[in-house]
Every structure is written in C-alpha cells, then in structure tokens.
Amino acid sequence: KNLKKYFEVKNELSKKKVLKLKAVDDVSFELRKGEVLGIVGESGCGKSTLVNTILKLFEPTGGKVIFEGEDIYSLDKKSIRNIRKDIQIVFQDPYWSLNPRWLVKDIISEPIDVHEHLNSIEKLERVDALLKMVGLKEDAAFKYPHEFSGGERQRIAIARSLASEPKLVILDEPTSSIDVFSQAQILELLRNLKDKFELTNILISHDLGVVNQMSNKIAVMYLGKIVEFGTADKIFEFPQHPYTKALFNSIPKLGKEGIESLVTLEGNIPSPINPPSGCSFHTRCKNATEECKKRKPAITYLDKEHYVSCLLFEEGHNA
Ligand code: SF4
Ligand code: MG
Numbered sequence: 001k002n003l004k005k006y007f008e009v010k011n012e013l014s015k016k017k018v019l020k021l022k023a024v025d026d027v028s029f030e031l032r033k034g035e036v037l038g039i040v041g042e043s044g045c046g047k048s049t050l051v052n053t054i055l056k057l058f059e060p061t062g063g064k065v066i067f068e069g070e071d072i073y074s075l076d077k078k079s080i081r082n083i084r085k086d087i088q089i090v091f092q093d094p095y096w097s098l099n100p101r102w103l104v105k106d107i108i109s110e111p112i113d114v115h116e117h118l119n120s121i122e123k124l125e126r127v128d129a130l131l132k133m134v135g136l137k138e139d140a141a142f143k144y145p146h147e148f149s150g151g152e153r154q155r156i157a158i159a160r161s162l163a164s165e166p167k168l169v170i171l172d173e174p175t176s177s178i179d180v181f182s183q184a185q186i187l188e189l190l191r192n193l194k195d196k197f198e199l200t201n202i203l204i205s206h207d208l209g210v211v212n213q214m215s216n217k218i219a220v221m222y223l224g225k226i227v228e229f230g231t232a233d234k235i236f237e238f239p240q241h242p243y244t245k246a247l248f249n250s251i252p253k254l255g256k257e258g259i260e261s262l263v264t265l266e267g268n269i270p271s272p273i274n275p276p277s278g279c280s281f282h283t284r285c286k287n288a289t290e291e292c293k294k295r296k297p298a299i300t301y302l303d304k305e306h307y308v309s310c311l312l313f314e315e316g317h318n319a
Contacts, residue, residue: 003027003063005046005053009273021273023049025224026063031217033167036194036201038215038232040208040247042269046224047204048092051170054202055089056080067168085115088161092173094153098145104131104156105141111164130159133196134189151182155189162193170202175210187213208248212236217305220244223272223280230306241308242285279311287312 005024011017023046031037039047052058054065056072065072072083088111091097098107105127112118112126128138134155145153154174161169171190175183191214194201205211211218211232218235220228220243228241239245246265267284270276276283282292292311300313311317 001028001064001066003050003053003065004061005049005058006061019273022224022275023272024053027221027224027226028063029219029226029229031200031202033200034198035217036203036215037217037219038211039202039204039219039221040206040211041221042247043206044269044272045221046272047206047221048172049224050221051089051172051202051204055084055087055170081114085111085164086167087170088164088166088168089170089172090154090157090161090174093177094145094150094157095177097157098153100145102144103141104143104145107145107156108141108160108163111160115164126163127159130163133162133193134159135185149182150178151186154178154182154186158186158189158193162197165197166199168200168202170204172204173206174203176205176207183210190214220247223269223275225280225309227281227310228306228308230302234306240302240306240313241310242287242312243281246284246286 003024004022004026007021007023008018009021011019025046027050029037039050041047049058053060060073067083067087070083072080075083105124108127108130109123112123118126124141127141131138131140136152136155136159140148140156145156148156158174174190175186178186187210190201193199201214203211203214215232218228218230218232219226220235220241222243228235228239228244235244236248239248250265265284270280270283276293278294279285279288279292279297282288285292289311295311297309297311297314299307299309300315301307302313
C-alpha cells in the first residue's frame with residue numbers, strides 16, 4: 001500500500017545538493033493466495049527495487065506491506081524472521097546469488113537452519129528431496145556451484161527458495177541470464193512447483209512471453225509507478241494504457257512477410273532522477289497533450305480489478 005523507495009544521489013555538479021531518485025513511487029496492489037502476479041516494464045523502471053523493498057532488503061521510504069493481515073514493517077526482528085520463512089526470492093543471476101565456496105547441500109539448507117533445528121541426516125534428506133523436485137541428481141549435494149550450468153544453478157536457487165516451505169515466492173527475472181533451451185525448462189518447473197505447493201508468485205520479467213505463460217495478474221511499471229494493473233486476460237487482450245499498448249506492440253510478431261517487428265515504443269526511458277513533469281510517460285506517448293505535461297494522472301478504476309493511471313481515462317477529460 002502506497003509503497004515508496006527513494007534513493008538519495010549526489011548531484012555531480014554541485015557536490016552538496018542531494019537529489020531524490022524515486023525508484024518506487026507510491027505503488028499499491030493486492031495479490032491473493034495462489035495467484036501469480038507478473039510485473040513488466042523496461043529495465044530501470046523499478047521492478048527489482050519494488051520486490052526488494054517488499055522484502056525490506058531495501059529500507060522502505062514509506063508505505064506498508066501487509067502479508068496475511070500482518071503489517072510486515074511494524075514487526076520486531078524475530079517476527080520478521082518468521083515471516084521471511086514464508087516469503088522467499090529467486091534472483092536473476094544464479095552466478096552471483098549462490099555462494100561459490102559453499103557445497104550445494106549447505107546452500108540449499110541455509111534457510112532451514114534459520115528456522116528449524118534438524119540434525120544433519122534429516123537436513124540431508126530434505127536437501128535430497130528438494131534436489132529431486134527441481135530435477136537434479138542426489139550427488140549434486142556434494143558439489144560446488146561452479147560445477148553446474150546456468151540452468152542447473154537456477155534449479156539450485158529454486159530448491160533453496162523452497163527449503164523453508166514458503167507461501168510466496170518472488171521470482172526476479174528467473175530465466176533471463178540462462179540459455180533459451182534451459183529457459184523453457186525452468187518455466188515449466190516453476191509452473192509445476194507452483195501447482196504442487198499451491199504457491200503464490202510474483203514474477204518479474206521484461207519478457208512478456210514469459211509473463212504471459214505464468215501470470216494471472218499483470219502490473220505494468222513505468223518510472224517507479226504502476227501505470228496499469230489487472231488480470232492477465234484483460235491486459236493481454238485489451239491493454240488500455242498507452243504505455244502498455246506500446247510495450248505489447250513492440251513484441252515481434254510472425255506475419256506473412258516473416259518477422260514483423262512493430263516497434264512503436266521509441267526513445268529511452270527517461271532518468272528517474274529527473275523525471276518528466278506531469279505524466280512521466282508524456283515524452284514518449286503518442287496520445288500526449290499539453291495537459292499531460294502539466295498534470296499527474298491519478299488512478300482510475302476501469303473495473304474492480306483493473307486500473308490505469310492516465311489522464312485519458314479520468315472523468316471530465318475531454319481529449
Ligand atoms: Fe499519455 Fe497523457 Fe495518458 Fe500520460 S496521461 S499516458 S502522456 S495520454
Ligand atoms: Mg531488475
């Protein structure tokens with residue numbers, strides 16, 4: 001609810017002046033048990049910062065995170081540790097997220113050690129079961145991360161994320177640093193594990209194909225804000241926000257003449273340190289008017305579960 005994460009950055013010109021980088025700027029959404037929320041947007045729009053702030057890996061600037069009725073940020077350290085057991089994250093790059101000096105069995109059982117007191121035999125049994133679940137052989141337990149491919153390392157990271165029997169697993173670009181063949185297999189694995197353990201997922205990806213395969217809710221982010229939120233069916237079939245439309249149109253499609261790339265999203269994402277005035281998408285928006293340069297759009301609900309942040313949808317707007 002109204003989540004904010006601002007970073008302070010030094011102004012290069014006048015060394016003293018500190019600027020605010022609004023990486024996550026007033027983000028609200030709701031996710032129910034068993035749902036998969038896909039968060040999409042170009043790189044640098046705040047997707048990873050959002051999930052790191054949800055987990056309090058980054059100190060939030062403002063807002064609340066309510067998990068099963070509990071306001072996470074108001075809990076003491078011990079209660080936070082208990083909730084961490086229920087919420088796990090798989091990071092983008094399995095090359096740096098796994099400690100290279102640890103055996104796989106120790107990497108996977110680390111979350112168990114924090115929350116449970118198992119003896120070494122019980123722990124190894126749990127590790128073996130987890131390795132099997134992610135499609136790795138038992139002997140993987142006594143190897144080091146460098147002995148595995150990128151796809152296999154991501155399987156190890158997934159096994160670790162499941163070790164504490166979590167309810168919510170956050171996946172931050174889980175397939176973007178591995179080869180295309182392994183990507184498809186990892187996605188299938190994630191879908192199977194989601195069903196098997198009745199997990200709730202937040203899936204970050206800049207790849208709309210990946211998001212489309214997994215998600216039933218979509219949040220589209222631009223410069224630290226969610227500009228459109230709704231069910232995957234609606235957003236894929238009838239995107240409403242000009243940014244969502246442009247983003248989805250820039251997926252290359254296979255037409256009669258071969259690959260037709262409908263690149264309608266021009267220009268780069270502006271710097272979040274100095275974002276455009278009014279609606280921050282106005283510098284790239286095909287529908288932008290003078291008003292868009294001056295006025296920030298509020299959130300407009302199109303139905304109970306679908307909202308957009310764009311002046312075109314505001315009541316009384318006469319564009
Ligand atoms: Fe485009 Fe204006 Fe809507 Fe922003 S508010 S997305 S600039 S039409
Ligand atoms: Mg990221």
